[in-house]
Amino acid sequence: MTAIHNAVLERPGALDVERVRADFPILKLKVNQKPLVFLDNAASSQMPQPVIDRLVKYQTSEHANIHRAVHYLSEKATSEYEAARRKAQRFINAPDEHAVIFTSGTTEGINLVAHGYGRKFIGAGDEIILTTLEHHSNIVPWQMLAEEKGARIRVVPINDRGELDVAEYKRLFNAHTKFVGVGHVSNALGTINPVKELIAIAHEHDVPVLVDGAQAAPHTRVDVQDLDCDFYAFSGHKVCGPTGIGILYGKAALLEKMQPFKGGGDMILSVTFEKTTYNTIPHKFEAGTPPIAAAIGMGAALDYLSGIGMDTIAAHETDLLDYATDQVNRMPGVRIIGTAEQKAAVVSFVVQGVHPHDVGTLLNEEGVAIRTGHHCAQPVMQRFKVPATCRASFAFYNTMSEVDALVAAIRKVQKVFG
Amino acid sequence: MADTKQLYQEVILDHNRKPRNWGTLPDATHQAEGVNPLCGDRLQLAVKLSDDAVEGIAFEGESCAICKASASMMTTAVKGKARSDAERLIQEFRDMATGKLDTGKEPHHLGRLTVFAGVRDLPTRVKCAILPWHTLHAAFNSMRTTSTEADADPMHEQTPGGAA
Numbered sequence: 001m002t003a004i005h006n007a008v009l010e011r012p013g014a015l016d017v018e019r020v021r022a023d024f025p026i027l028k029l030k031v032n033q034k035p036l037v038f039l040d041n042a043a044s045s046q047m048p049q050p051v052i053d054r055l056v057k058y059q060t061s062e063h064a065n066i067h068r069a070v071h072y073l074s075e076k077a078t079s080e081y082e083a084a085r086r087k088a089q090r091f092i093n094a095p096d097e098h099a100v101i102f103t104s105g106t107t108e109g110i111n112l113v114a115h116g117y118g119r120k121f122i123g124a125g126d127e128i129i130l131t132t133l134e135h136h137s138n139i140v141p142w143q144m145l146a147e148e149k150g151a152r153i154r155v156v157p158i159n160d161r162g163e164l165d166v167a168e169y170k171r172l173f174n175a176h177t178k179f180v181g182v183g184h185v186s187n188a189l190g191t192i193n194p195v196k197e198l199i200a201i202a203h204e205h206d207v208p209v210l211v212d213g214a215q216a217a218p219h220t221r222v223d224v225q226d227l228d229c230d231f232y233a234f235s236g237h238k239v240c241g242p243t244g245i246g247i248l249y250g251k252a253a254l255l256e257k258m259q260p261f262k263g264g265g266d267m268i269l270s271v272t273f274e275k276t277t278y279n280t281i282p283h284k285f286e287a288g289t290p291p292i293a294a295a296i297g298m299g300a301a302l303d304y305l306s307g308i309g310m311d312t313i314a315a316h317e318t319d320l321l322d323y324a325t326d327q328v329n330r331m332p333g334v335r336i337i338g339t340a341e342q343k344a345a346v347v348s349f350v351v352q353g354v355h356p357h358d359v360g361t362l363l364n365e366e367g368v369a370i371r372t373g374h375h376c377a378q379p380v381m382q383r384f385k386v387p388a389t390c391r392a393s394f395a396f397y398n399t400m401s402e403v404d405a406l407v408a409a410i411r412k413v414q415k416v417f418g
Numbered sequence: 419m420a421d422t423k424q425l426y427q428e429v430i431l432d433h434n435r436k437p438r439n440w441g442t443l444p445d446a447t448h449q450a451e452g453v454n455p456l457c458g459d460r461l462q463l464a465v466k467l468s469d470d471a472v473e474g475i476a477f478e479g480e481s482c483a484i485c486k487a488s489a490s491m492m493t494t495a496v497k498g499k500a501r502s503d504a505e506r507l508i509q510e511f512r513d514m515a516t517g518k519l520d521t522g523k524e525p526h527h528l529g530r531l532t533v534f535a536g537v538r539d540l541p542t543r544v545k546c547a548i549l550p551w552h553t554l555h556a557a558f559n560s561m562r563t564t565s566t567e568a569d570a571d572p573m574h575e576q577t578p579g580g581a582a
Contacts, residue, residue: 355482357457361543362426373457387458387480416426417434417483 015308015316020397023048023304027397034367037402037409042187042346042393043371044237045218047301051240054300058293065289067266081292084299085282088247091302092213092232093223099255101248101282102295106214107137109233109248110181112285113210114141116258117231118179124150126178129207131156131164132383133186133193136376138212142181151178158383162189162338169198173205180209184216188377188391189338190321190346192220196227203228208254214238218395219317219344221310224249236294241301245294248285255281262287313396317345320394324403331407333414337384345394348375351410354417356388362416363390366409425536425543426483429491434483439493443476448560452479452553454545459485463553470501477553482546484537489550491531501558503527508551514538515547 021027026046029036038046058080064073066081082097089097103109118141122128128142132155139153146153154177156169164182180202185192199209208230213222217234224232231254236245250258260267260278264287269277278284305313324347328334333352351359360372371391374381381387392406446464453460461479465472475493479486492511496504510526513519517538521528537547 357459357482357543357546358426358484361484361540381458387460417431 015312015396017316017397017399020308021399023050024397025049025052031367031369032365035405037366037368037405039392039394039398039402039406040369040371041218041395041398042215042238042375042391044243045240045395046397047240047242048304050304051242051297051300055242055293055297058296062296063293066292067283077292080296080299081290084295087299087302091222091306092217092234092247092249093225094249095225096252098281099249099252101250101255101285102290103233103246103248103285104244104291105235105237105246106212106233109231109246110138110210110212111141112248112261113231113233113250113258114145115261116285117208117254118142118145119149120257120259122149122151122178125176126151127154127172127174127176128152129154129156129169129172129177129180129182129202131169131182131193132158132379133162133164133189133191134181134183134377134379135187135212135214136378137214138181138183138210139379142179152176155379156182158191158380161340162186162191162380162384163340163342164191164193164198166194166197166201170201173201173207177205177207180207181212182209183212183214184222185213185219185344185346186338186377186380187215187346188375188380188389189340189348190215190343190393191338191340192216192342192344194342195229199227199229215344215346218305219310220314230254236298236301239298239301240304241298242291242294244291245298247298252281255285260284260287264288308396316396317394320398320400320403321345321347323400324392324394324406327403327407328410331410331414334410337386337389345398346391347393348389348391350386350389351413351417354413356390358417359390359410359413362413363406363409366405366412368406368409370406425534425540427533429530429533430483430487433487433490437477437486437490439476439490439497440478441476442478443474445474446476448557450553450557450560452549452556454485454549457482457546459546459549461485461489461550461553463489463550463557465554465557467501467558472496472499472501472504477550481549484534484543484546485549488534488547489553491533492550492554495529495531496554504554505558507531508555511551512548515544 024046062076064077066078085100086097089100094100154172157165184195202209210231211229213232213234218239230251232249237243267279267284267287269279335350337348356372373388443464447467448465451462459481461477463477466474477489514521515537521532534547537543
């Protein structure tokens with residue numbers, strides 16, 4: 001994978017965007033006769049050639065079912081699958097590869113904890129703290145649990161900039177508090193939450209914390225030991241990997257105590273109709289044949305990101321954010337929603353007098369891909385009293401001239417709507 | 419590729435800026451609310467049927483330009499018409515928006531409503547254009563609310579580009 005090394009300029013710490021872009025075949029597309037400007041990375045990122053090649057290599061010469069047979073291909077597939085687990089372990093600095101569970105994505109990771117931990121340890125009258133910024137995937141599983149058990153959801157409010165009210169968070173803790181779920185980075189606004197501080201506060205009350213890292217893992221260095229989080233979930237397709245794969249990290253002691261989420265093959269040691277003995281972690285949580293190719297592909301994607309360097313990626317994205325924020329702020333009639341001090345490269349905005357869906361359709365006409373809607377974060381929309389926003393979300397392969405293309409396209413929208 | 423500029427033409431932009439029959443209808447005989455939970459479009463539609471004809475119609479709500487203009491032009495198109503004629507328009511509009519009716523080649527009664535034909539190339543926007551018609555259908559059948567995602571959605575199966 002020399003391509004990843006090519007991506008880094010001689011000047012240490014700086015990103016050669018054009019070299020990076022050459023790794024992404026899809027970025028050469030034209031949409032409506034215009035060069036594609038892909039600014040919907042918070043929904044899903046694109047895949048570089050080394051990851052595509054890795055998937056092809058696996059299917060071409062390595063595929064069989066894992067953890068089963070003694071033949072060459074099964075052993076090869078198993079060792080590559082487990083190697084991908086170790087890549088994920090290194091990527092988030094998990095202390096132990098057994099604490100790294102393959103899931104289908106962040107949503108399944110959160111559901112796994114809600115079932116495996118929540119249904120066992122959260123009961124009637126208990127309280128779960130979530131935040132206004134959460135994606136629906138970190139709200140609904142807990143609501144389902146609360147409904148089943150008679151537990152209660154408490155919600156941390158946000159201020160007008162889209163930042164969590166930490167003082168109010170502290171006040172929500174009481175003897176009934178049993179769990180905290182918080183996003184590392186808000187998908188709708190880009191706010192980076194002070195998760196390390198929030199985790200420390202929860203631990204003062206002996207309350208475990210799940211961090212939804214779907215929007216953080218692609219953009220910042222994640223160190224689960226430094227954060228001291230109890231659970232951390234993220235998705236493969238947002239870190240330049242395939243869909244259908246993700247990671248749930250959990251502290252081993254907690255994972256050991258938890259109930260399996262799904263029953264089936266591979267998650268057992270022995271089965272009789274009288275009694276089944278569950279396998280050890282992480283296999284206890286990986287019932288059935290997993291998406292092996294996707295896991296190996298995600299491993300290659302994490303290698304790719306690490307090859308560029310998460311700090312290099314974060315620095316470039318911060319430049320993009322600063323430039324985009326400045327440019328959009330100069331536009332009359334355009335308002336940015338979410339102006340947190342600490343932000344990932346997400347610009348959520350509304351154009352006065354134009355519904356976000358009309359903005360999105362007209363931007364598409366210019367080849368600019370953004371997301372419009374409620375971003376699966378309706379409580380955030382309600383807080384800012386908007387039905388929807390337009391969201392431009394950047395990745396390390398985006399350029400300053402793509403910011404210019406976005407701004408020019410928004411101007412065209414304003415012209416059409418007069 | 420869809421030529422969206424053709425969709426956002428002056429007649430649609432004009433109805434978006436100045437929607438006709440906007441408001442409520444105190445003596446309505448039929449009402450329905452239309453909701454598209456995927457994008458947040460929401461409109462309330464009130465109809466006064468007299469001798470099985472649309473004597474009065476009004477709408478209000480919050481939606482994108484395509485939805486609002488479609489609702490506005492729908493109200494002007496069906497006002498004064500027999501219910502059966504309005505229902506035929508619902509059918510034809512839906513068929514046009516979903517690409518089943520080629521208004522350039524096949525007979526229809528849509529008139530100026532053909533400005534929405536371009537929406538067929540924008541699967542995610544088809545529902546925006548259809549929602550008001552959907553809601554009119556629900557109002558005629560005295561359903562209080564309808565949703566583009568409802569199980570009981572009377573048109574759901576015929577709406578491609580669905581719940582994605």
